[in-house]
Amino acid sequence: MADPTLPPVRSAADEDRTVAARKKMVAGLETAGHLLPGPVRDAFLALRREVLMPQAYVRRSAPDETPPRWDLLDWSISADREELLGLLYGGDSVLVQHEGEPILGRVPGPRSDGSMTAMSSTVGMTVGLLHRLGLRPGQRVLDIGTGAGVTAAVACTVAGDAGVVTVDRDPHVTAAARERLAALGHRPLAVTGDGHDGWHPQAQYDRIFVSYAVTRVPPAWPEQLAAGGLALASLATSSPSWPGLAVITRTATGLVEARLEAVKLGHRLGDRGKQIFLNARFRERIAAGDDSSTHTTRTSPPADEARGMWLALDHLHAGLVRNWAADDLVLGAPACGSWITARPDGTGGWTVTACGPRDIWQEIQDTAARWQNAGSPSSYRLHLEPDGTQWVSAGTGPAELIWPLPAAPEQQAHPTQGPPRTEGSKPMTTTPPTTPRTGGCQCGKIQFAVAGDPDYPHTCSCPHCQRLSGAPMMSWVSFPLDGLTWHGGSEPTWHYTWPDSRRGFCPACGSQLCALDDGATSIAVTLSALGNPPDLVPVNQSFRETAVPWLPQVPDTRHHPDR
Structure with a gap:
């Protein structure tokens, strides 16, 4: 029995309308400058999107209405076909999965609440990236983030099925893509797995295409590139407003090179990231x-x-x-x-x-x-260091513009000593920071990175800390002073709260961030300013004699010689 979610036999009129919609979409992409003559254009002109997406969601509620409401349209229902045709060939993103549901065999109709968990990206952005990918016959292609299977279908059409692997974390997405690509005559290797790991059994790849954004480059992607290979992936923060494109290549001699380009459009963060928005x-x-x-x-x-x-x-x-x-x-x-x-x-x-x-x-x-x-760059150097450190830079010398990318979770537990670095108007070295930890104040005005081995995480219940914080105790950890970097040109406001010791506060929100003794080579940072990382557990409590009696004390698991 045929899958009811696949398009039924169509009339000649249906076929004519579909072909006309496909040609109109391609013509619009050409007029906008997104689509150029070549194999990608030919593949999109031949791609029957209604086969890959015989069902799709249309939102019926207003953008800020809660709970959100959608209708699942179905190509086999004649009343849905005209609206679905507009969705599939209108150029916008197409929503194909709600709340991780099975995709094959769904019953069309209304849905409420929850969120969309799989989609086909906007066509203009997709074709632009595929052009840059430079697909050619016989290439080995890794498509990370299968979605509706559009990128995999184009890769199969241009490069050939045998060398194409498409991977998605959701088994329902994988199953639907495998079946619907087969209905188009394509049989790539469609697998379920963590896209951050790539797909090692078929490496090395000539091209890697990633259909979701990341905050840092997973090391598996450059590792799985063949000599002469190219990988493209959106790189973003929690904000969707200003995306970057990571362009990663491996030279003929095996050297990995990368840059970060500022672009107009980018993919959304994957499931590991949470985006912020203005409600x-x-x-x-x-x-x-x-x-x-x-x-x-x-x-x-x-x-x-x-x-x-x-x-x-x-x-x-x-x-x-x-x-x-x-x-x-x-x-x-x-x-x-x-x-x-x-x-x-x-x-x-x-x-x-x-x-x-x-x-x-x-x-x-x-x-x-x-x-x-720094020279008004539109493209930055993207440094992918062997120890896992990743950072971005442009310009040289005193004018160098630089920032670290977030450390991987496993790196945060094992920091290493970093070289001295300063920012702003001071000279800056191009020596990469090594696995910095990042932190900041409540309002975000003050941000910093610290590199080096953390020393003596502990709590302190002295009257000084109690009065300054308005709390029973404070929690601290020390880092080498020359491993500290203040970001964005903003530093704390410093106040001497003891004759030879000052503390740094955000002048906007008042957050207490750090403490620095005169002449010291290390700086104490509050654990809360670092986001209370789980690997930095206090090993002692200073000034137990002035601790409040209604809180349990921290066990002394490593007594500090100076305390």
């Missing part, structure tokens, strides 16, 4: 402008086309999201509620309205100045 209530607060301040300036914000600057801002001052639907520049920081708008005032100046603890306008201007000093 309806936050947008309403911005529109109302309550508790805000306004000033005018002759300094304009960087142009939207200065994507390299916005990419740097996203990494150096994390937590910002842009409302692209607004006519003017509108940015918000959901974590602390800060926001900013900037609009032309009609005289050549700008009216800037801001609210919240973060000075977002100053963050933009500081980053723009550093970006310009």
